[in-house]
Amino acid sequence: MSIKIQKNILLLKYTTFKIGGSAKYFCVAENVDEIKEALEFAEKNKLKVFVLGGGSNLLISDRGFDGIVIRITNYELRIAGNKIICGTGVPLAKLVSKSVKNNLTGLEWTVGIPGTVGGAIVNNAGANGSSMSDVVEEVEVLHKGSTALSGLWNQHKLKSKQCKFSYRNSIFKEEKSYIILNAILKLEKGSEKEGKKIISEYLKLRKEKQxxxxxxxxxxxxxxxxxxxxxxxxxxxxxxxxxxxxxxxxxxxxxxxxxxxxxxxxxxxxxxxxxxxxxxxxxxxxxxxxxxxxxxxxxxxxxxxxxxxxxxxxxxxxx
Ligand SMILES: Cc1cc2nc3c(=O)[nH]c(=O)nc-3n(C[C@H](O)[C@H](O)[C@H](O)COP(=O)(O)OP(=O)(O)OC[C@H]3O[C@@H](n4cnc5c(N)ncnc54)[C@H](O)[C@@H]3O)c2cc1C
Missing domain, CATH: 3.90.78.10 (UDP-N-acetylenolpyruvoylglucosamine reductase, C-terminal domain)
Known part of the structure; x- marks a missing residue:
């Protein structure tokens, strides 16, 4: 086994609330193979699974979690034309700065949201009239469903419509049977200068209001x-x-x-x-x-x- 599975790890330091007890088991998974390894461990030990991103939309109980927490840190990010192909562990801060530097527009509103791409897709995060559903073209997932053909987790792709996005909601928030692996985000051509200007205005507003x-x-x-x-x-x-x-x-x-x-x-x-x-x-x-x-x-x-x-x-x- 290449991933390190730790026992009794305090979760509060992995949340922006700085609240929460310990996870019975905890591991960090950097790629799909590591996520699958963690899932096998969970299956073998009959453990409940919780996938953690940036921990910025969570309240974790003082008693903690009696299962395994898999913290996803797949940070790959590739730009192809006006599309960004990224792992779900990518922090939104990195995503928006890369997109603006590459003269792409459509993600400026994410500035100051302290989560990951995965968590933002789950929550259909949004601000200033925009949301993830405006930019998500496709996501690749592991899905634990009764129709899985091989093993318990079935790997496949979902188009934006299949994600059932609505206000701060998605199929992933409703049905806790998906692990998002990566996403293709579709943006528009923009200018770095204009993007930076919008970002600094949004950041100023956040500091004033939050x-x-x-x-x-x-x-x-x-x-x-x-x-x-x-x-x-x-x-x-x-x-x-x-x-x-x-x-x-x-x-x-x-x-x-x-x-x-x-x-x-x-x-x-x-x-x-x-x-x-x-x-x-x-x-x-x-x-x-x-x-x-x-x-x-x-x-x-x-x-x-x-x-x-x-x-x-x-x-x-x-x-
Ligand atoms: C100061 C502050 C400002 C904020 N401003 C905004 C805002 O303007 N707009 C907004 O929408 N939100 C905002 N948020 C809330 C939060 O940052 C977002 O909802 C963010 O997108 C959550 O991402 P995360 O990676 O932290 O998810 P987490 O909190 O780690 O997880 C949230 C949910 O997503 C699931 N999840 C995470 N990754 C995956 C994955 N790869 N596969 C499957 N499930 C996964 C988790 O299991 C959990 O159910 C703010 C939070 C803070 C602290």
């Missing part, structure tokens, strides 16, 4: 979509929402900010950010339990005040 000085997992909740009548009624009460709600979508952060006592609310080491209320930040040794209490408090208060059920954008592991 509490980047604290560990977090980004936006905790998806922004809810409401119907026309609901929107009309709520705008009567909160006229400023007319300029904030776009396409019937109300920012979750705005909703949270309207409830007295939520902004800046602390439980243990976790706090609802004062700078951006859809962020829960770790202000010092926060436990997953602290975050969970804040999440349920927010959901309950928003339901009571607005009759809206918030849905998490972040994912849970080990609960």
């Amino acid at each position: 509490p980047l000085e604290y560990p977090s997992a980004g936006s905790v909740f998806k922004n809810p979509k409401v119907d026309e009548k609901y929107l009309k009624d709520i705008i009567k009460k909160y006229p400023e929402l007319k300029n904030i709600a776009k396409n019937n979508i109300i920012p979750a952060g705005w909703l949270i900010e309207q409830v007295e006592g939520l902004k800046g609310k602390k439980i243990g080491g976790a706090m609802i950010s004062e700078k951006h209320c859809n962020f829960i930040v770790n202000i010092g040794n926060a436990k997953a339990e602290d975050v969970i209490i804040l999440i349920s408090l927010i959901k309950q208060k928003i339901r009571n005040k607005f009759d809206i059920q918030l849905v998490e954008e972040i994912e849970y592991l080990g609960f």
Whole structure:
């Protein structure tokens, strides 16, 4: 076996939240063969499998995870014309800087998102009106399905449409039976100068609006979509929402900010950010339990005040 499988590895250092207990087993897989080796180990030992990217959209339980965590670090990246062929372990920061340097446009919005290509595809990550679904042409996956022809994991390719992308969602987030290996991203011809300009504007906006000085997992909740009548009624009460709600979508952060006592609310080491209320930040040794209490408090208060059920954008592991 060429991969090193470690036991009882603390997961908090692999997450941007800096929260979470230990994985029973942990390994780093740099390529498809190593991923397959890890899967064989899991199969032999009847272990649950969790694939980790940059750990930036995750809340991991204080008890940790009683299976094997495979951290994917396949960093290959190749440019062919206006396409980028890349491993899913490639950090978005590297992806966007390579694309801009090669005079390609379409990924500038990813700047400042601290994840990997794999995690971004799973979450259909997005910002500033764009998302991964705009650029993904094809992904190669291992799929654990009942129709697998050889072995348990079947390797094949999915076209963008088959990924069933929607707002912060995809087939990979819905059905946890895929491991994404690599992707082909289709971009447009652009200019390095213009790309750099857009990137620095987006970065400036992030610094202004997001509490980047604290560990977090980004936006905790998806922004809810409401119907026309609901929107009309709520705008009567909160006229400023007319300029904030776009396409019937109300920012979750705005909703949270309207409830007295939520902004800046602390439980243990976790706090609802004062700078951006859809962020829960770790202000010092926060436990997953602290975050969970804040999440349920927010959901309950928003339901009571607005009759809206918030849905998490972040994912849970080990609960
Ligand atoms: C400060 C901050 C700002 C953020 N801003 C944004 C933003 O603007 N827009 C946005 O959409 N998100 C944002 N996020 C959230 C997060 O960074 C993105 O969702 C990111 O794409 C997650 O990628 P990751 O590699 O960290 O995934 P992880 O958190 O490691 O994993 C997320 C999910 O993807 C799965 N996964 C990861 N890799 C693979 C793979 N190869 N195969 C199968 N499954 C895989 C995991 O199992 C898990 O289910 C932000 C987060 C932070 C901390």
